Amino acid sequence: MEKHDWDNVFNFAKVLVLDAGDQIRLSFKQKLIIDFKENASDLVTNMDKQIEKFFIQKINEKYPSHHILGEEGYGEELTSLDGIVWIIDPIDGTMNFVHMQRHFAISVGIYHNGEGVIGFIYDVVADDLYYAVKGGGAFVNGEALPPLKSTEIGKAVIGINAAWGIENKRIDSSITSALIRDVRGTRSFGSATLEMAYIASGKIDGYLSMRLAPWDYAAGKILIEELGGKISSVSGEPLQLLTKQTPVFAAKPGLHEYILENYFKK
Template sequence: MNWEQIDECARAWLKEAGSRICETFAQQLTIQTKSNRKDLVTNVDKETEQFFIEHIKNTFPQHRVLGEEGFGDDIGALDGTVWIIDPIDGTMNFIHQQRNFAISIGIFHDGVGQLGYIYDVVHDELYSAQKGKGAYVNDSPLPRLQPVSVSEAIISLNTTWVIDNARIDPSRLTPLVKAVRGTRSYGSAALEMAYVAAGRLDAYMTMRLSPWDFAGGLIIVEEVGGVVTNIYGEPLQLLEQNSVLVAKPGLHEQIVKQYIRK
């Protein structure tokens, strides 16, 4: 497999898709709801996914695509080369803020992550990684992540998990929120994973993500020595929804052992 050629295409398509997204800032969006009133999708999410699928199918006809908006293939297993795409991660931010969103892509071969991209379109920051070759933001290499203690950590989490919810007893998270130096919430899982990879955050935790939310980030974070699992420290299932804990080494273990596993 010629990963250099695939990488070159992916980068060119990301830049073009990013420019197209920026052009829509001056236009009226078509906004629809999906599962509930907070779950939004726009014409730009759909058009961006279609843009990638058209290019991938024309250039690499054997590759398959799993995309959030459903224009790709029905993927039951990860054999061969599969692109997992979130055309806009952080749609609510895209609509309300016109920032704090990203295009996320993970490219897997026989289930192994080979290329990962998170493109912060507005800041023109492309986080990327190729398996075994390190991770970058634009042309700058990202250093390997160093251990940090809970008391010095800034962690990102969605505050819906610290109020009553069906997934986790919030009393488990309160001690962690008290123990850390600070908490943040950016509203884009992909960007939050990119921030862990870049050392801007020490950890990111959430109770439910879909494969397209974490596919690109998984490859990038692991490439700099970060740990990506579900909140119990178990490997992520690539074709299912998972809870997700992304953290620097050491911190990951401490969060799982002291705060989550009971």
């Protein structure tokens, strides 16, 4: 696609994201229909479904040749990332949405032949719109975010999802215990998408989770990499955007390599 076409895609996506945010805010006064997927903590609401359907309808009308991968399954079953692919999480942090009406976000990552081009993360309640265009910088509410700089392990604050520490046996608990001991602090916000936006904006220094799907990190990956940060599997391998239940580690440059080398590759 030519540059002016990407500009049009960016502007169109931005309008959709903000419109979806308006719909979600209006839903706060309505009664939610709440269900769960694999277990009682894996919630989905009528709004998750409504927002994903909204994106799909609008994208199909405007760009019928584009492909769509969405968390709630209303998009396509993709076997490749050929062409232009929108990777959408209509509400990342659904449990926060249900219980607190806070700390959740809309995530939209737009990829071209597997390469991230445009990423949006919208913190709906805070009205903070994070976005990046490959080669064009990353921003929050129109203000440019500075390139990420390395942080010493002892000064680092890392986002860690505590739930997988109980549920998941993919990593020896002594490894994560050592990491938790050595960093300045850990946090858990309940939204992988927001935690990646927080890395991009310097609020935290890294984020670790054992089981993310592509819609959890597709937009965050674009933001973090545009600012010089790193995101990979915990073994340092590139992320496979069509694979679910992926262990993901994102962090500032330098810190990312240090933690992988000194904790996960021992």
